[in-house]
Every structure is written in structure tokens, then in C-alpha cells.
Amino acid sequence: MAPEPIALDALGPAGPYRTRKRATIPDVTGAPFAELSIVPRLFVTRAMAALRAGSNLPVEQRLAAMARAAEIFRHGEVAGLSYDQYEYSVSRVSGVSRQAVRSAADEIHNAALKAHFATFQARPGGAVADWRDPLTRTGRAVWTRRGEVFAVHAAGNHPAPHALWLEALALGYRVAVRPSRREPFTPHRLILALRQAGFADDQVILLPTDHDGADEVLRAADLGIVYGGDTVVRKYANDTTVLAQGPGRSKTLITADTDWREHLDTIVDSISHHGGVKCINTTAVLVEGDPGPLAEAIAERLAAIPVLPPEHPEAVLPVQRTDSARTVSDYLLSQAKGSTAHLGGDGVLAELGDGSAALRPAVHQLDRWDSGQLDIELSFPCVWVAPWTPADGVAPLRHSLVLNAFTKDEALIDRLLDEPTVSNLYLGDHPTYWMEPGVPHDGFLGDFLMRSKTVIRD
Structure with a gap:
């Protein structure tokens, strides 16, 4: 007898939400492996409004929570799945090798631990991080967010891209992730780990939805990132609020x-x-x-x-x-x-x-x-x-x-x-897949998320 599919709930601003409409997530053989709750556009609209109305953790608490989440994600039990069960699940549904999943999980863990360091590598040398810095008394650039809410249309080919949006969370954005149906386990586990570590339900959410709802996720956010092929890149080429991540070549x-x-x-x-x-x-x-x-x-x-x-x-x-x-x-x-x-x-x-x-x-x-x-x-x-x-x-x-x-x-x-x-x-002998927190991937994400504005005060 086949095991029951794993239930992956939407993670809204009021907690986990299991919908009547669910997408079957098959494994590589085509057999049902998981069921992903699919939320309608109205749920997305209300969830994004709640995200916008939410508050932020102070930066010290934010970074401490991310460090705790790193350990929960990589070593703990989340939504009834041990880390080994998570690793197996991702491998079976995405077809990515188990050793690649483990390496990606290590990358996400490392990114959560080093998020503050990584984000501030993008800060201009002439800018400070806070208006309270004594340098603003004589006039200085202050590095500030371009908005409050960041949307992610996640990739499904590999878990590692989920390491990147953690930088937005570290900078004080509230984040909404629309997972790929090809591999929803990683964002589901990561967001639950962040919530267990201290982030509120209205600070980071998971919105599995259809194409209509996906457009609403981006529309209701201040800024967003999307992953896809050349068609996706062309679609958002002239949209200054959306960062399109296309083929690498x-x-x-x-x-x-x-x-x-x-x-x-x-x-x-x-x-x-x-x-x-x-x-x-x-x-x-x-x-x-x-x-x-x-x-x-x-x-x-x-x-x-x-x-x-x-x-x-x-x-x-x-x-x-x-x-x-x-x-x-x-x-x-x-x-x-x-x-x-x-x-x-x-x-x-x-x-x-x-x-x-x-x-x-x-x-x-x-x-x-x-x-x-x-x-x-x-x-x-x-x-x-x-x-x-x-x-x-x-x-x-x-x-x-x-x-x-x-x-x-x-x-x-x-x-x-x-x-x-x-x-x-x-x-020289540096493989093209080499990446580390603090070096740009396709430019610094901070270049897109942040801006500098002059502050002078008494």
C-alpha cells in the first residue's frame, strides 16, 4: 500500500492553511508524493495586505532569529520531517541528486548565518547603515530599503536559490514566497524554521498559488524576484520593481x-x-x-x-x-x-x-x-x-x-x-559554480533592494 502523500500547507499571516484545492506533487516516477495547498487570488491579496501591515523585528533580534533558523532548517524536525526525510523528499520530487540537495542545504544554512555580513558587502563605502550614526551630523548617505515587502517567484530546478532571498529578510523586508510546484519542500521547511526561530507569521509567508495569484503576489509587493527562461526575462525587462533571473549560459x-x-x-x-x-x-x-x-x-x-x-x-x-x-x-x-x-x-x-x-x-x-x-x-x-x-x-x-x-x-x-x-x-582553477556569501551572484541583491539617501541633522 502506497504511503499517504505528505501535506504541504500554505503558510499565511495567520499560520498554516490547508486548502480544498491541492496540487499533487509527484516523484520522479510520476507517483503521488505530496499535496500542496493552492490558495486563490483573494487569499493572496489579503495575505499580502497583512504582510504590508506587519512590523519588523529589530535588527539584532532579526539576525539572531536567522541564526537559530539555520540550525533548525539544517538539523531539526520541521512539520514532522527530519532533515534526512526532507533531503530524501527533495531528491525524489525534483530529481536532483541527494548529495546536491545536501550541498544546497549547507549553502542555505551558511547564508542564514552570514546574512548580515553578505548584505552589507553591497553597501556603498560612503554610506552608513543608520541615521543615528554620528557622521550624519555633518551630512552623510544612509543606506535604506526601497520598500517594505519583497516577493519571490521561486525556482524549482535546485534548492540553492532560496539562500538569496534571506538577504532581503536580513535587511528588514517582509517576504512572500510563491514556491515552485516542482520542489516546494525547501521554501516550506525554511519558512517554518524561520517562524520557529522567532519571525512572526506576518513577516514571512508561503503562498502556493496559480498563475493569476502569482501575478498578484508581485503586484502587491514593493519589489520582487522571479526565476525562469528567456520568456520570463523579456516579460520583466522594463519593470524596475522586478529582478528577473534567467538562464546562466x-x-x-x-x-x-x-x-x-x-x-x-x-x-x-x-x-x-x-x-x-x-x-x-x-x-x-x-x-x-x-x-x-x-x-x-x-x-x-x-x-x-x-x-x-x-x-x-x-x-x-x-x-x-x-x-x-x-x-x-x-x-x-x-x-x-x-x-x-x-x-x-x-x-x-x-x-x-x-x-x-x-x-x-x-x-x-x-x-x-x-x-x-x-x-x-x-x-x-x-x-x-x-x-x-x-x-x-x-x-x-x-x-x-x-x-x-x-x-x-x-x-x-x-x-x-x-x-x-x-x-x-x-x-584559473576556480569552477564556474563557485559562490560564497558576500560576493555578487548577478550583481549584489542589495543593489536592487536598497538605495542611499542623504541625511544631515543637528
């Missing part, structure tokens, strides 16, 4: 003055870490000279990754329902025409025999970087390897969330640093 460049053999570990790790599902995984490698030997070496390494169910302790590759995985595989084959397949040329589907399938790695070599395939980003270890020449310059490297450049050409490094569409530049 992270890349690696190897110039002729560098022997790629000495850095193969970093290159492959950047592609395959956490199963290649994050926006900071490398999806394109450009190399000065013949790209064939490097593509072959990458393929040989990636081919050794085992095919395992996501909850297996040694799993790496992401897992989906077989029909969904087949759609991804067929799409890749259709887009890879004209390339040379070193791995995955016959498809990437690897059935596990229970209705689920892993997505095996793919390595395709391109004759030229501008074939149109370099920007195709898929949520598994899939990489395009293409030639690059100094005459190509920065053009093939634009629109990269992270660019890892293996080069000794300082003039090129200057050009890459000046390129506005390259968000982060790593030089």
Missing part, C-alpha cells in the same frame, strides 16, 4: 597560452557539478586551436558518471519522469544537428525501470561558435565545445553569468571585465 575559455590538460578537472567539474542543473554550470567551452581533443577528453570523463536513482548516495545525474526525459533528449538531438557528438549522439535517456530516467551527459563539438547552438542551456551535463580565435574577441563570450577564462592575456582579461554582459569573471 556560463562559459569556459581556454586560450593558446594555456594547456587545458592541466585544468581538465576544473573544466569537467564545472560542467557536471550537481548534475549540471544550475545556471552557474558550464554549458559552453571555447578553445583557441582544435577543440576536438578537449571535447574527447571531456566526454571520456563525463561518460564515467554512473546512472543511479536520485536518492542514491553516489548519484550525480538529474532524474525525471521517463516521458519528460525523452522530450529533453529528443530536443537535444534536434538542436545538435550539424555538430560532432563525442557523447550523447544517440540521445541521453537512461531509463531506471520504474517510470523514471536519468539524463546522461552530452558533449557536442561545433565547427564555429556562431552556429546558434552555443547558447542552448539544458538542465543536465550538456556542453558545446567550439573554436575561438583572438579575432573573435569577446563576442562569443557575451551573456555569461559566469565566465572562467584560462588565459595569460591581460588585455583580454581587461576586455572581459569591461564587458557588461559577463556578470562574473573567474581566472
